[in-house]
Amino acid sequence: MELMPNLMLFLFLFLFLFLSIVSTFSAESDYVRPQPRQTLHFPRNPKSSSQPRQVHISLAGDKHMRITWITNDHSAPSFVEYGTLPGNYTSVSQGESTSYTYILYKSGKIHHTVIGPLEAGTVYYYRCGGEGSEFQLKTPPSQLPITFSVAGDLGQTGWTKSTLDHIDLCKYDVLLLPGDLSYADYLQHRWDTFGELVEPLASTRPWMVTQGNHEKESIILFKSPFDSYDARWKMPFEESGSSSNLYYSFEVAGTHVIMLGSYTDYDESSDQYAWLKADLAKVNKERTPWLVVLFHVPWYNSNKAHQGEGASMMAAMEPLLYAAGADIIISGHVHAYERSKRVYAGKSDPCGAVHITIGDGGNREGLAHKYIAQPEWSVFREASFGHGELKIVNSSNAFWSWHRNDDDEPVKSDQVWITSLAASGCAAEKNHQLKKFT
Ligand SMILES: *[C@@H]1O[C@H](CO)[C@@H](O)[C@H](O)[C@H]1NC(C)=O
Ligand SMILES: *[C@@H]1O[C@H](CO)[C@@H](O)[C@H](O)[C@H]1NC(C)=O
Ligand SMILES: [Fe+2]
Numbered sequence: 001m002e003l004m005p006n007l008m009l010f011l012f013l014f015l016f017l018f019l020s021i022v023s024t025f026s027a028e029s030d031y032v033r034p035q036p037r038q039t040l041h042f043p044r045n046p047k048s049s050s051q052p053r054q055v056h057i058s059l060a061g062d063k064h065m066r067i068t069w070i071t072n073d074h075s076a077p078s079f080v081e082y083g084t085l086p087g088n089y090t091s092v093s094q095g096e097s098t099s100y101t102y103i104l105y106k107s108g109k110i111h112h113t114v115i116g117p118l119e120a121g122t123v124y125y126y127r128c129g130g131e132g133s134e135f136q137l138k139t140p141p142s143q144l145p146i147t148f149s150v151a152g153d154l155g156q157t158g159w160t161k162s163t164l165d166h167i168d169l170c171k172y173d174v175l176l177l178p179g180d181l182s183y184a185d186y187l188q189h190r191w192d193t194f195g196e197l198v199e200p201l202a203s204t205r206p207w208m209v210t211q212g213n214h215e216k217e218s219i220i221l222f223k224s225p226f227d228s229y230d231a232r233w234k235m236p237f238e239e240s241g242s243s244s245n246l247y248y249s250f251e252v253a254g255t256h257v258i259m260l261g262s263y264t265d266y267d268e269s270s271d272q273y274a275w276l277k278a279d280l281a282k283v284n285k286e287r288t289p290w291l292v293v294l295f296h297v298p299w300y301n302s303n304k305a306h307q308g309e310g311a312s313m314m315a316a317m318e319p320l321l322y323a324a325g326a327d328i329i330i331s332g333h334v335h336a337y338e339r340s341k342r343v344y345a346g347k348s349d350p351c352g353a354v355h356i357t358i359g360d361g362g363n364r365e366g367l368a369h370k371y372i373a374q375p376e377w378s379v380f381r382e383a384s385f386g387h388g389e390l391k392i393v394n395s396s397n398a399f400w401s402w403h404r405n406d407d408d409e410p411v412k413s414d415q416v417w418i419t420s421l422a423a424s425g426c427a428a429e430k431n432h433q434l435k436k437f438t
Contacts, residue, residue, distance in 0.1 A: 036366040037158025040197070049073040052128035053108070054195025054232075056202035057137055058209075059174070059250050061239035064116030065137065065206065067095070068234065069128045070108040070195065074099065078111040082126035084119075086134060089127065091115070100231050102223065105188040112234050120253075135203045140173040144395065146253040147172045148292075149205075150388035151361040152332025153180040153212065156194050159362030159385045162405045164201060167387050170403075174252060175205055176390075178332040179212025179262070179296030183363055184228065186217050191228055209233055210259040211246055212296040212332060214363075225263065235259065242275050249279050255392055256288040260295035262333075266313045273316065277437055280324040289395040289422035291326045293353070298331035300340045300355040302378045305368035306333055318344065322352060323433035325421040328390070328400075332359035335368045336383035337402050339414060343377045351426035354418055358402070360385050380414045396423030 049072035060066035067080045078097045081089035095113025099106070111129065118124060120142035127134050140146060149172035154160050167175070182194030198207070215229040230245045237248035246261035258279060266272050283291060299314035301307065310331070321329070322344050334357050344352030360367065360383070367383040374381070386404040393399060401415040421427045 036364070037162075037362075039155075039157050039364050040161065040193075050076040050129070051132045052111075053199075054192065055128060055135055055199050056195070056233075057204075057206050058233075058235060059140070059206045059252060060114045060116075060236045062251075063118050063120075064114050064239075065118060065139065066234065066236070067111075067113045067115060067126065067128060068232070069111050070192070070232075071111070071129065072108045074109045076109055076111075076131070077129050078113055079130065080113045080115050080126055080128055081130065082115055082124050084122060084124055086125045086136075089125070098231050100227055102188045102217075102228065103219075107188065107228075107231065108192075110231055137204050137206075138173070140206070140252050142253060144254040145391060145393050146174070146255065148390040148392075149175045150177075150330060150356075150358055150390060151175070152178045152296075152330075153214075153335060153359040153363045154194075154198075154361035155180070155183040155363030155365075156190070156197050157362050157364050159405065160197065161362070163362045163385060163387050164198065166403055166405060168201060170387075170389055172205060172389065175201070175207045176257070176292075176294055176330065177207060177209040178294040178330050178358070179210050180214045180332055180359065180361075180363065181209060181212070181229075181233065183214050184217070185214055188228060191232055195232070208250065208257065208259065209235065210294055210296065211261055211263055213263060216263060240279065242279075243271060247272050247275060251288055253392070254288055254395065255290040255292055256283050258291070258293045260293060260317070262296040262310070262313060262331075267316050273320075276317065276320060280320065280434060283324060285325065285422045285427050289420050289427075290328075290392055290398065291324060291421075292328045292330070292390075293321060293326050294330045296331060297333045298338075298355065298357040298359075299329070300338075300343055300377060301334055301357055302338065302372050302375050302381060303334045303336050303357075303368050303383075304370040304372060305335065307372065309333070320434075320437055323430055323437060325351075325427040325430050326353045327421055328356065328398075328418065329353045330356045330358060330388075332357065332361075334359045335363065335365060336360055336381065337386060337388075337404075337414070338381040339379050339400075339402070339416070340377045341379055346377075348377050350424065351421060351430065354400075356388065356400070358386075358388050361387065362405075379416075382413065384413070386413065396420050
């Protein structure tokens with residue numbers, strides 16, 4: 001008699017399992033787009049207080065790399081030991097550090113240490129502050145080809161993890177992020193969990209980022225908008241003659257990359273505009289035939305989300321970028337993917353830029369599904385999570401692909417060969433145009 005309830009329970013469980021397996025398989029034939037995923041939960045970090053955490057690296061001028069990490073211990077030193085053999089550190093660099101408070105939150109000690117000169121295309125082993133694990137990084141090549149991985153509006157959800165896993169499968173040299181990193185949104189500990197989440201990738205390849213609206217954390221009279229972002233994600237603005245971490249440039253293997261700020265002044269009388277003009281005047285298309293520009297709010301967007309939001313920045317800066325021969329312009333903000341033809345002033349133009357919106361890294365706000373009628377310049381658009389890869393093959397050809405995360409497989413969903421303006425003759429024609437601005 002006593003066995004009966006157990007037997008019933010067993011049969012019930014068996015039936016339940018059977019039905020759920022059957023329903024999983026039958027769902028495949030009628031594919032349903034995956035749901036948004038929850039924000040990840042992070043266990044408390046067991047590492048001791050002087051252990052380096054949240055390690056990430058970024059390019060810092062010719063042949064140099066900036067190593068950034070955080071320690072809970074505010075007396076921990078800021079030096080980095082490094083070399084080309086594991087455990088055998090032949091060089092050491094001293095760095096600087098900062099920290100900040102935000103209402104009741106007090107950040108750890110944020111260390112920034114520039115190492116170099118480094119050989120191109122070389123693996124270096126390094127250790128931060130004489131403590132903790134050894135990390136390794138690979139410097140980018142000195143010449144083309146080079147591969148950039150691109151992801152925007154990352155956040156820290158299950159979809160972010162999926163995007164990062166797919167990026168990890170790609171052999172890339174430098175990651176480009178057009179804004180909206182952690183989605184901390186005033187809750188400072190989320191910056192720390194984001195730092196932990198990206199460390200496995202961001203400690204091995206340079207992550208070059210610019211700001212989005214979710215980095216804006218101002219408190220009237222107390223905090224200017226990007227204090228936390230600037231403290232944690234210091235980019236090579238000084239190295240590129242800029243006075244603000246919100247816009248800067250760098251050169252790597254035949255490519256001049258410009259990071260602009262959608263959330264700082266951009267009109268013709270602004271510092272950013274003056275800096276951009278000066279930076280573009282330095283571009284030498286013989287040395288860097290490719291000109292790539294990133295910022296957060298897209299100028300060419302046929303999604304209903306954030307429709308027209310980039311218009312005033314576009315009015316101010318598009319003529320300048322057009323005259324300079326910008327090849328590819330990448331933005332985020334809209335949680336979907338879109339690629340344009342070469343465009344200028346709202347119309348197809350063979351000497352304009354290819355615009356790519358890629359704000360679909362996996363943030364907690366979900367996807368932007370609603371579109372306006374597809375404009376003539378829009379080639380491909382889709383609301384799915386994913387990342388992009390830009391392989392610049394040589395001075396004339398680059399291969400762009402977008403990889404959707406669906407089914408947890410890195411599906412290559414959109415791809416195109418792009419010819420540089422340097423090779424198509426547009427750049428030579430434009431030589432005179434840029435002079436008009438100076
Ligand atoms: C460390 O590297 C240097 C230079 O490459 C070499 O001379 C030295 O023998 C190495 N030391 C060890 C312990 O491997
Ligand atoms: C550049 O690469 C493309 C694609 O591999 C190739 O067809 C082309 O001939 C190359 N051009 C030059 C100038 O090397
Ligand atoms: Fe955004």
